[in-house]
Amino acid sequence: QSALTQPASVSGSPGQSITISCIGTSSDVGGHNLVTWYQQYPGKAPKLMIYDVTKRPSGVPNRFSGSKSGNTASLTISGLQAQDEADYYCCSYEGINSLYVFGTGTKVIVL
Amino acid sequence: QVQLVESGGGVVQPGGSLRLSCTVSGFTFSSYGMHWVRQAPGKGLEWLTFIKHDASEKYYTDSVKGRFTVSRDDSKSTLYLQMNTLRGDDTAVYYCAKDGGISGACYFDYWGQGILVTVSS
Numbered sequence: 572q573s574a575l576t577q578p579a580s581v582s583g584s585p586g587q588s589i590t591i592s593c594i595g596t597s598s599d600v601g602g603h604n605l606v607t608w609y610q611q612y613p614g615k616a617p618k619l620m621i622y623d624v625t626k627r628p629s630g631v632p633n634r635f636s637g638s639k640s641g642n643t644a645s646l647t648i649s650g651l652q653a654q655d656e657a658d659y660y661c662c663s664y665e666g667i668n669s670l671y672v673f674g675t676g677t678k679v680i681v682l
Numbered sequence: 683q684v685q686l687v688e689s690g691g692g693v694v695q696p697g698g699s700l701r702l703s704c705t706v707s708g709f710t711f712s713s714y715g716m717h718w719v720r721q722a723p724g725k726g727l728e729w730l731t732f733i734k735h736d737a738s739e740k741y742y743t744d745s746v747k748g749r750f751t752v753s754r755d756d757s758k759s760t761l762y763l764q765m766n767t768l769r770g771d772d773t774a775v776y777y778c779a780k781d782g783g784i785s786g787a788c789y790f791d792y793w794g795q796g797i798l799v800t801v802s803s
Contacts, residue, residue, distance in 0.1 A: 607788040616793035662788035669743040676726040
């Protein structure tokens with residue numbers, strides 16, 4: 572099972588909005604509303620940011636939002652802040668070769 | 683507060699074995715499924731395995747199927763990962779993660795700090 576496809580990096584200035592895409596197939600991203608997004612700082616464990624495509628766990632700022640269209644899920648960060656500079660990974664239920672599959676990861680750079 | 687602490691990592695020769703442990707506190711271990719996820723140096727996350735709360739079902743990704751075995755001891759609030767026939771591409775930081783209890787979702791709400799496994803001669 573191949574990893575979901577994400578851009579290697581996305582950049583933006585403070586206050587701007589950026590969107591990270593996560594491209595899968597009809598077997599994973601497109602097959603159900605079970606896409607999750609994680610934020611990871613260097614040397615740290617990932618942190619859950621979005622689940623079930625659009626839902627935010629308690630404590631996650633509403634600047635973070637998720638969406639999905641067909642086989643592509645997206646994470647949007649509005650009002651970009653310096654502390655948002657990190658790696659972001661999508662994850663989806665797959666259920667054929669593996670229960671879950673992660674995306675390739677995207678480094679967010681705040682200019 | 684919820685804590686997950688991995689142990690048992692280190693350097694092992696190709697073909698060797700290693701057992702990782704993940705000791706948890708701050709929640710009722712026996713009520714939740716648990717996962718192992720790894721991250722090779724400079725690379726992305728890879729989900730490895732899941733064990734249900736009652737150990738009735740276990741799932742593995744293809745790359746570790748037949749080589750790695752997940753288990754749990756609820757009396758010790760500890761999750762294990764037995765890794766056999768290790769290869770160089772198994773070199774990674776290994777994380778244990780608590781399942782969030784949302785059926786089918788890739789929902790890992792708490793993670794350990796990670797433990798490094800290096801496979802090298």
